[in-house]
Amino acid sequence: xxxxxxxxxxxxxxxxxxxxxxxxxxxxxxxxxxxxxxxxxxxxxxxxxxxxxxxxxxxxxxxxxxxxxxxxxxxxxxxxxxxxxxxxxxxxxxxxxxxxxxxxxxxxxxxxxxxxxxxxxxxxxxxxxxxxxxxxxxxxxxxxxxxxxxxxxxxxxxxxxxxxxxxxxxxxxxxxxxxxxxx
Numbered sequence: 001x002x003x004x005x006x007x008x009x010x011x012x013x014x015x016x017x018x019x020x021x022x023x024x025x026x027x028x029x030x031x032x033x034x035x036x037x038x039x040x041x042x043x044x045x046x047x048x049x050x051x052x053x054x055x056x057x058x059x060x061x062x063x064x065x066x067x068x069x070x071x072x073x074x075x076x077x078x079x080x081x082x083x084x085x086x087x088x089x090x091x092x093x094x095x096x097x098x099x100x101x102x103x104x105x106x107x108x109x110x111x112x113x114x115x116x117x118x119x120x121x122x123x124x125x126x127x128x129x130x131x132x133x134x135x136x137x138x139x140x141x142x143x144x145x146x147x148x149x150x151x152x153x154x155x156x157x158x159x160x161x162x163x164x165x166x167x168x169x170x171x172x173x174x175x176x177x178x179x180x181x182x183x
Contacts, residue, residue: 002151004134005172006047006180009144010058010066011036012166019095021108022140023087026061033062036167037069039182043169044070044136053134058082060140067138076138081127084140085120088113105160108142117156120146144170152177 011033015022029037047053048071055076057067060083067076090098090111099107109117124147127137137147141164149159151172169180 001174002128002172003131004051004053005131005151006044006053006136007144007148007170007172008040008044008066008070008136008138008168009141009164009166010060010062010138011040011069013062015092021087021090021093021095021098021111022062023084023091023108023111023114024060025091029062029065033066033166034069037066039167040066040169041070041072042182043180048074048136051134053136054131055136055138056082057137058084058139058143060084063138063140070138076136079127081123081130082137082139082143085109085142085146086115087111088115090114103160105142105145117146121150124150148172148177151175 011029013027013029013033015027017030055071055074056079057063057076059078059080085108087108088111095107102110120143128150145159145162145164148162148170152175171178171180
């Protein structure tokens with residue numbers, strides 16, 4: 001049985017807007033990305049105060065920037081297992097240039113010299129196995145789909161189809177997911 005998890009995807013970045021594959025590269029949050037993080041902060045404030053969960057964050061700048069808004073003065077640790085999927089030769093390129101005929105999820109998994117789905121899934125399983133209590137995870141879209149899908153027991157096509165919202169929180173408890181949105 002996994003502990004309770006609150007998963008947050010980082011706020012919108014400049015490269016999200018441009019349609020660029022980020023992978024392990026970074027671009028700063030946009031003004032809208034900061035608003036996404038502020039929405040997540042409103043959702044998480046009572047949870048962080050009441051539950052006092054562990055907080056783990058991807059070491060990539062866009063996730064750390066989001067965590068600083070969400071967590072305020074609360075401490076968090078960075079975890080390399082939360083980094084986005086490595087997209088090899090396609091990092092920094094426009095999806096329309098390199099991923100013809102592939103949806104976003106499959107493009108990230110198919111990138112030449114990248115980590116691939118199996119590598120990411122192994123990393124996610126290692127991360128999940130290391131959780132020892134209620135935990136907030138702040139990370140990325142493709143990693144989030146694999147993580148959430150794994151917790152929910154979904155096969156690859158169904159986990160690839162999961163929504164990938166920014167500015168919300170995905171609450172995972174007892175194999176069930178609920179989306180939390182700011183009111």
